[in-house]
Structure formats: structure tokens, C-alpha cells
Amino acid sequence: MILLRRAIKGLAGILMLLAIGFALYAFLRNRPQDVPWTPLDLGQHTGLFTGRKLAALDTDFAECRALLDKAGVRYSALSPAGKGGCSYADGVRLHPGGPDAIALSPSEARMSCPVAAGLLMWQWNVLQPAAQRYFGSPVGRMLHYGTYSCRRLYGRATGPWSKHATADAIDVAGFVLKDGTRITVTGDWGGKGVKAQFLHTVRDGACGLFSTVLSPDYNRAHHDHLHLDQARRGAFGGRVCR
Known part of the structure; x- marks a missing residue:
């Protein structure tokens, strides 16, 4: 029994x-985007492994460009530039088009293909939905402090290279909506109104698409921008969201 x-x-x-x-x-x-071994598709919603798949694109420039092409993205592939730890071989420049496209300001932004892919998915899945929810108007321009920059971390003379040195990062300063509303990290992050809520929401949404997301909550060096990068830390490497 x-x-x-x-x-x-x-x-x-x-x-x-x-x-x-x-x-x-x-x-x-x-939801194939939630499975680690399924191919990445920029047209899908963000999944559990989307961020790792985006960062992994740094090993295959042709695959990354094919994904941009499949998604109908307008861009220019850039020739390799720089030397050693201060260089890139997978640079692109985005040329947004369409009624809801977000223009970069300044427009001359050289970034690695994985950063561009993450930026586009952030736009489609996070920025525009949040802008419509909080303000009823889409984002028209993304203000930034730069992408590719031949420098070391925090501008030091020695030490590890910044992810900007390989075009694997962008520092986002704020946004201008199509209705003229201006939202900046410097002026609105610490507030209690809808602009602060929007900035915190889009910061949190970036964490599923970028390897590193640093905001004013991290340290004083990031008081005026959101640092987004695609650092490659391996299949089981940690991700940073602050």
C-alpha cells in the first residue's frame, strides 16, 4: 500500500x-525573444535575452547590418577608424525617416552597430510608448553628448578605455517631443512631476536592451545624462542598471 x-x-x-x-x-x-537560442529580430518586443543578443552582435557586423536592413532602418555603414583600444570596425550612422522617427541631435553620431540596434529597439519599445502615455506626443529629437570618443574612463590619462572609445556607448541628455516639450536629465531627473516619471521609466526600459545603463542615481559624473553601452561580458556576464 x-x-x-x-x-x-x-x-x-x-x-x-x-x-x-x-x-x-x-x-x-x-515569444521567441524570451528564448536564449532564437535569432534576434529587431521588430519583436523586448524579451528576456534581447539585451545579451544585442551585445553579442559585436562579433558579426554583417549580421547586425542584416538585422537593420530587415527592420527597414536607414543608415550608413562607416569605414573602420582609430587604432588599438581606441577604434571601431562596426560603425554606423543612423538616418531616421518616417513620421514617428527620432532624430539625433547632434546628427553626426558615429556608433557601433549593436548600440544603434539597441537604440532603435529602445525607441520603438520604450521611448515612443512612454512619450504617448505621459504626454500624448511622440519624441521628435534625442539630445546627446556624444558616441565615439577616443578617451579613457572618466577622461583619465591612464586606465581602462571608455566604451565610447570603441563607439559602443552613447550619452543621452534629453528629448524634445513633437509638440515642443523639452525634457532633460539635468533639469528634470530629480523632480516629482511627469517629466521625472518619464525619464525614470525610459531609464528602466533601457536596462533590458543595453549591457550598461548609468543615470544620475549612479554618481555625480552622470548627473546630466543617461550612459548606455553594449559592453560584452560573456553569456552569463552581469549587467549594470543604475
């Missing part, structure tokens, strides 16, 4: 695991 009860409990456990596995499969089948 005892053996029979144990057998029944064991069978029930197996059936439960099978049911959970089937439910998980059914869920993931409709």
Missing part, C-alpha cells in the same frame, strides 16, 4: 512537471 501511494505521488509529480513544461513551451512558442 505504501509503495502504491509513493508510485501515485511520483506519477503525479511527473504529470505536474510535464504540464508546466508544456505550458512554458506554449508560452515561449509565441
Whole structure:
């Protein structure tokens, strides 16, 4: 009798695991972006592994450009530039088009392809939905302090190279909506109104798309911008969101 009860409990456990596995499969089948081994598609919503897939594009410039092409993105591929730790071989310049496209200001922004891909997914999945929700108007321009810059961390003379040195980062200073509303990290991050809520929302949304997201909550060096980069830290490497 005892053996029979144990057998029944064991069978029930197996059936439960099978049911959970089937439910998980059914869920993931409709959300391939949540599976680590499925190909990245910039047109999909952000998934559990989207950020890691975007960062991994630094090993295959051709694949990254193919993803931009598939998504209908207008861009120019740039020739390799720089030397050693201060260089890039996968640079692009975005040429946004369409009624809801976000223009970069300044427009001459050289960035690595993985950063461009992350920036576009941030625009489509986070920025524009948040702007419509909080203000009822889309973002027209993204203000930034730069992308590619041959310098070391915090502008020091020695030490590790900044991710800007390989065009793998962008410092976002704020946004201008299509209705003229201006939102800046310097002026609005620490407030209590809707602009501060918007900035915190888009910062949080960037964390699923970039390897590193640093805001004024991190330190004084980031008091006026959101630092977004695609640092490659391996398949199981940590991600930073502050």
C-alpha cells in the first residue's frame, strides 16, 4: 500500500512537471525573444535575452547590418577608424525617416552597430510608448553628448578605455517631443512631476536592451545624462542598471 501511494505521488509529480513544461513551451512558442537560442529580430518586443543578443552582435557586423536592413532602418555603414583600444570596425550612422522617427541631435553620431540596434529597439519599445502615455506626443529629437570618443574612463590619462572609445556607448541628455516639450536629465531627473516619471521609466526600459545603463542615481559624473553601452561580458556576464 505504501509503495502504491509513493508510485501515485511520483506519477503525479511527473504529470505536474510535464504540464508546466508544456505550458512554458506554449508560452515561449509565441515569444521567441524570451528564448536564449532564437535569432534576434529587431521588430519583436523586448524579451528576456534581447539585451545579451544585442551585445553579442559585436562579433558579426554583417549580421547586425542584416538585422537593420530587415527592420527597414536607414543608415550608413562607416569605414573602420582609430587604432588599438581606441577604434571601431562596426560603425554606423543612423538616418531616421518616417513620421514617428527620432532624430539625433547632434546628427553626426558615429556608433557601433549593436548600440544603434539597441537604440532603435529602445525607441520603438520604450521611448515612443512612454512619450504617448505621459504626454500624448511622440519624441521628435534625442539630445546627446556624444558616441565615439577616443578617451579613457572618466577622461583619465591612464586606465581602462571608455566604451565610447570603441563607439559602443552613447550619452543621452534629453528629448524634445513633437509638440515642443523639452525634457532633460539635468533639469528634470530629480523632480516629482511627469517629466521625472518619464525619464525614470525610459531609464528602466533601457536596462533590458543595453549591457550598461548609468543615470544620475549612479554618481555625480552622470548627473546630466543617461550612459548606455553594449559592453560584452560573456553569456552569463552581469549587467549594470543604475
